[in-house]
Amino acid sequence: MRADARENRARVLAVARDLFAERGLEVPMAAIARRAGVGVATLYRRFPTKESLVMEAFTEQFAICQGVIDDALRDPDPWRGLCTVIEKVCLLQAADRGFTAAFTASFPELHSEVRHRTWEDFGALVQRAKDSGQLRADFSPHDLTLVLLANGGLSGVPVEVATAASRRLVAYLLESFRSGTDVLPPPVPLSLDLVLR
Amino acid sequence: MRADARENRARVLAVARDLFAERGLEVPMAAIARRAGVGVATLYRRFPTKESLVMEAFTEQFAICQGVIDDALRDPDPWRGLCTVIEKVCLLQAADRGFTAAFTASFPELHSEVRHRTWEDFGALVQRAKDSGQLRADFSPHDLTLVLLANGGLSGVPVEVATAASRRLVAYLLESFRSGTDVLPPPVPLSLDLVLR
DNA sequence: TGGTAAGTGGAGACCCCCGTCCACTTGAGG
DNA sequence: CCTCAAGTGGACGGGGGTCTCCACTTACCA
Numbered sequence A, B: 001m002r003a004d005a006r007e008n009r010a011r012v013l014a015v016a017r018d019l020f021a022e023r024g025l026e027v028p029m030a031a032i033a034r035r036a037g038v039g040v041a042t043l044y045r046r047f048p049t050k051e052s053l054v055m056e057a058f059t060e061q062f063a064i065c066q067g068v069i070d071d072a073l074r075d076p077d078p079w080r081g082l083c084t085v086i087e088k089v090c091l092l093q094a095a096d097r098g099f100t101a102a103f104t105a106s107f108p109e110l111h112s113e114v115r116h117r118t119w120e121d122f123g124a125l126v127q128r129a130k131d132s133g134q135l136r137a138d139f140s141p142h143d144l145t146l147v148l149l150a151n152g153g154l155s156g157v158p159v160e161v162a163t164a165a166s167r168r169l170v171a172y173l174l175e176s177f178r179s180g181t182d183v184l185p186p187p188v189p190l191s192l193d194l195v196l197r
Numbered sequence C: 001t002g003g004t005a006a007g008t009g010g011a012g013a014c015c016c017c018c019g020t021c022c023a024c025t026t027g028a029g030g
Numbered sequence D: 001c002c003t004c005a006a007g008t009g010g011a012c013g014g015g016g017g018t019c020t021c022c023a024c025t026t027a028c029c030a
Helices: A003-023 A029-036 A040-046 A050-074 A078-095 A099-104 A109-131 A142-152 A159-179 B003-023 B029-036 B040-046 B050-074 B078-095 B099-104 B109-131 B142-152 B159-179
Strands: none
Touching (some): A003 A029, A003 A040, A029 A040, A029 A050, A050 A099, A078 A109, A078 A159, A142 B159, A159 B142, A159 B159, B003 B029, B003 B040, B003 B050, B050 B078, B050 B099, B050 B109, B078 B099, B078 B109, B078 B142, B142 B159
């Protein structure tokens, strides 16, 4: 690949990440191209479809999520690990308007194994937090999906506001996850496939 | 107005409510017209703009919300009143995919006074619940907006799932609203104008 | 320094959506 | 029953989105 082409590709990707974060996935391809200082054709030569651009732009974020869970599994205090996971992922989500949509958009089975592993890791984290007695026993791993969906609802207000709101929402929820004693409605099996359309 | 015209108008409105609830506001006008068994022109004759149709289709729901708050203010137990408000409004929102968007869509100042009154009433309810000692002191009325935004994030999964998920989310949150003792991040002034674009 | 394949940009094909226009149809009063 | 204003449907204009095509330009290697 020629040097200028590589540079253009990188610039397109950076611009896409910025615009997706700022305005969500519905930003037009033409806007990305214009801001990156290239034509639409250049963009489509590197990313044959909008979906592929979205995917590429967000794989980094998804990797961070996996990393966050890995870190938490290494934390000797499973409750603190769980809190950190939820806090970090929610902040990531609140700071990036496209995150939820990119995650929700049915994306190829390419990542299906990764998702599976992440899910299992999170399940292990939940079990350990329960065993340590700090997480309420009726917490379900599906409640993570619940939190992510709810937190995703904050996208749509300006990013700084969404970030602050997310912090408060998560604080409220984590309090309930730890200390709740009331009987809850049953957990909802929010399988990812359900969320991914 | 001619009899057949009145009937067509009613059928369009009913269909619009159904489709908005089921698929959200992005359902095309043509789909509503087709399902109602009329042409597009008929639809536009009665509702000059899509926004006007949305407004008309949802005023009932908004009135129900106001009614829910009125009832709560008459409840001798302010805490129970507050819980009922949040539960009912959230269920309404979860059962109707268009609700959040209709509420969020900047709608005419026509309802601005209504919104103001609703907001004041809710503030009174919050104050009474705090005075009775059942609602945590650092609860902010803006937390209602927070709840509504979060709950709105559940739209996008099928309605029955969203309903169940909403119930569980609200249960988690209400527990924190009552019994929380941890120090929270500061409340976020989620003024309606901010949410409405 | 010139040849060439890789790279590029903009016009435009195609599609979907909102809202309008107009020739045709139909309900209801005299 | 007849008239005609009210009512109706479908074609169409305008705008905005994704993606393609093609004539032109440019980086790199000999």
